[in-house]
Amino acid sequence: MSEPAAWTHQQVHHQVHRRVHAAMTAAMRADVHAIEAALARTGDLDPYSREFVAGSRRLVLAGTAALTCVLSAHRPGDDPHGGQVCRGCGTRHCRTLHGVADVLAAYTVHPGTVDRAEAWRRADAHFGRGAVPVPVIIEEFADGFIARAADGPHDDPAPLLIVDRHTGALSRWPSLPVDVLVREYTNRRASR
Incomplete structure (x- = not known):
């Protein structure tokens, strides 16, 4: 088993x-x-x-x-x-x-991890929403990737997107310092 x-x-x-x-x-x-x-x-x-x-x-x-x-x-x-x-x-x-x-x-079918290119593709699709492509900035950390639209709206309460490295799931986050964001995301993953 x-x-x-x-x-x-x-x-x-x-x-x-x-x-x-x-x-x-x-x-x-x-x-x-x-x-x-x-x-x-x-x-x-x-x-x-x-x-x-x-x-x-x-x-x-x-x-x-x-x-x-x-x-x-x-x-x-x-x-x-x-x-x-x-x-x-x-x-x-x-x-x-x-x-x-x-x-x-x-048959060793295992979930693959999301790489930087796939994180960018998912963030681009999310921020662009099928319209004109939006420049996306990607930062990598152990459990995923932090993505932000380079020219995103300034009034967005959750301008950051995290792409989970293990599942590919997307979640929106407020603008926080990277170390705080990574810590909060890691704690949230651990509590699931």
Whole structure:
């Protein structure tokens, strides 16, 4: 078993969700045109391997989308007595969820960390909101990245964005000195 037996349904669900999300994110980041160009340049692969590599991004996206559907059905809930159960099967120990967790662990599917480029991409999308790109300043720290729009509005009560290195989650923060912001963010992560 990949998770400690004492883990709650919610903890296992969270770990499986992170692993599925990591696989989906890796597939979405893959450049299909670069894959096609690499396949066109090399003749080293047999036809079956070429076909697999050419369709691998689509296959991973389909598989992770299907697993997301499974996770939406087999998610944590409360029973009438205040205990935790699976909403999909009504049991305390969801065989479906634990089976998916074991398979993902066996094939070493682990959440990837967010790098500086991905943090910038997420901050750019957040601050730009689909409009004209906004210059973004990124500062790195152990648990993530602090991002600010270079020309952000001066009346914004939470002008800073933190991109979590481990989950990619975004959170808005007030303008604080970097050391204070890092300490507060680290404390908040530890309390979850």
